[in-house]
Amino acid sequence: MSDLIKIFIAAFLVNNVILMRFIGLCSYIGMTSDIGQSVGMGLAVTFVTVMASAVTWPIYYWILKPNGLEFLEILVFIVVIAALVQLVEFYLKKSVPTLYHAMGIYLPLITTNCAILAVTFDQITYNYNFVQSVVFALAVSLGYLLAMLLLAGVRRRLRNSPIPSFMMDTPILFLTTSVIAVAFMGFAGLVK
Amino acid sequence: MKRLFTIFLNGLIVENPLFIIMIGLCSALAVTTTVANGIGMGVALTFVLVMSEVIIALFRKLIPNSIRMPIFLVVIASFTTIMDLEMKAYFPALSKSMGVFIPLVVVNCIVMGRVEAYASKQPVLNALFDGLGMGIGYTWVLIALSVVRELLGNGTLLGIQVMPSSFSPMIFFILPPGGFLVFSFWMALSNQLRKKILAGRKPEPTEDSCCTLPDIGSAEKA
Numbered sequence: 001m002s003d004l005i006k007i008f009i010a011a012f013l014v015n016n017v018i019l020m021r022f023i024g025l026c027s028y029i030g031m032t033s034d035i036g037q038s039v040g041m042g043l044a045v046t047f048v049t050v051m052a053s054a055v056t057w058p059i060y061y062w063i064l065k066p067n068g069l070e071f072l073e074i075l076v077f078i079v080v081i082a083a084l085v086q087l088v089e090f091y092l093k094k095s096v097p098t099l100y101h102a103m104g105i106y107l108p109l110i111t112t113n114c115a116i117l118a119v120t121f122d123q124i125t126y127n128y129n130f131v132q133s134v135v136f137a138l139a140v141s142l143g144y145l146l147a148m149l150l151l152a153g154v155r156r157r158l159r160n161s162p163i164p165s166f167m168m169d170t171p172i173l174f175l176t177t178s179v180i181a182v183a184f185m186g187f188a189g190l191v192k
Numbered sequence: 193m194k195r196l197f198t199i200f201l202n203g204l205i206v207e208n209p210l211f212i213i214m215i216g217l218c219s220a221l222a223v224t225t226t227v228a229n230g231i232g233m234g235v236a237l238t239f240v241l242v243m244s245e246v247i248i249a250l251f252r253k254l255i256p257n258s259i260r261m262p263i264f265l266v267v268i269a270s271f272t273t274i275m276d277l278e279m280k281a282y283f284p285a286l287s288k289s290m291g292v293f294i295p296l297v298v299v300n301c302i303v304m305g306r307v308e309a310y311a312s313k314q315p316v317l318n319a320l321f322d323g324l325g326m327g328i329g330y331t332w333v334l335i336a337l338s339v340v341r342e343l344l345g346n347g348t349l350l351g352i353q354v355m356p357s358s359f360s361p362m363i364f365f366i367l368p369p370g371g372f373l374v375f376s377f378w379m380a381l382s383n384q385l386r387k388k389i390l391a392g393r394k395p396e397p398t399e400d401s402c403c404t405l406p407d408i409g410s411a412e413k414a
Contacts, residue, residue: 021222022217022221023218023292024218025217025218026301071277072273074269074272075266075273078269082262111299114218114296114299117296122292125291166380166383167380170214171376173376174376175373175376178370178371178373182369185368185369
């Protein structure tokens with residue numbers, strides 16, 4: 001149990017997927033102009049990441065590895081994730097329309113979200129077992145949601161602030177992110 | 193010939209994938225702690241981008257519209273695998289220091305975005321030059337970022353000591369916050385340059401089809 005907590009804290013705060021590892025930056029900048037939107041995207045990513053992790057782990061250890069096909073992992077994982085996203089979209093549309101309207105529009109964007117693919121590679125690099133992989137996936141994607149929320153909150157303030165004209169638009173976002181990342185450096189060493 | 197050259201130049205500044213369209217940011221910030229890594233990543237991405245664009249442009253009339261995305265993904269993933277294995281074989285140290293970011297080229301929005309927005313509609317030669325322009329546009333930004341970060345963070349360039357020995361390296365620039373900071377200032381600089389270049393011309397809208405919702409994205413830029 002304690003190793004699961006360690007994995008969770010490490011992936012959620014210490015190695016935050018966006019602020020410390022730069023993964024998933026495109027959607028971090030693109031989708032945070034509105035708090036509701038960033039929560040929707042964050043939840044959709046959480047949902048798909050956990051599912052992708054639970055699906056790719058057995059594929060790697062039960063199909064690819066026994067047959068010596070590890071070199072195909074990039075190809076197989078991306079196709080599996082794309083298919084999974086499509087299936088989830090169909091299922092939500094048919095069975096849970098309310099949820100579909102809340103986060104369905106973000107699903108097509110998710111196929112090319114680096115964070116999800118990175119989780120599936122990392123869980124294999126770190127030799128996690130199935131439960132550890134799922135906890136890791138959950139922690140990474142919640143870290144993603146946290147970073148999205150932080151920037152979305154700051155952006156609301158930025159809109160009414162006097163910003164030097166050469167830093168307008170996106171440069172100031174990266175400057176803000178840099179400051180948030182400095183704050184996250186404080187978590188370093190939390191997990192030995 | 194002149195037309196091809198214009199396509200090539202487009203990727204360098206006017207539609208630079210990192211500064212203007214803002215796609216493919218993850219790998220750009222993560223690997224630029226040293227100049228060698230920056231160059232390696234730039235070359236790797238350019239290879240995958242050019243090869244995928246050429247192959248897709250060759251087959252653009254045979255690919256059914258409804259299943260084009262999976263086909264693009266498989267083509268890009270194949271070239272990424274080729275590049276990943278080549279890197280592991282010939283540059284093991286470089287491959288190790290870039291880690292997960294090499295397989296992540298497959299979901300790099302630059303590749304997917306250009307294939308979808310450009311190569312699937314244009315003849316092969318145009319696609320080739322677009323790939324080269326975008327690839328080199330990406331590479332120069334990586335080199336610009338990594339020169340600042342390695343020089344200030346480590347006092348070296350390509351591993352050779354440049355700064356005098358009295359200079360104490362500012363580790364901050366090697367760490368993630370430094371990456372965001374340097375990128376932010378380079379971006380501000382590049383935006384100024386672009387404004388000057390486009391001063392007489394009407395700027396064309398740039399499209400980012402893979403990381404923002406279309407309607408919200410355009411509202412944000414307007």
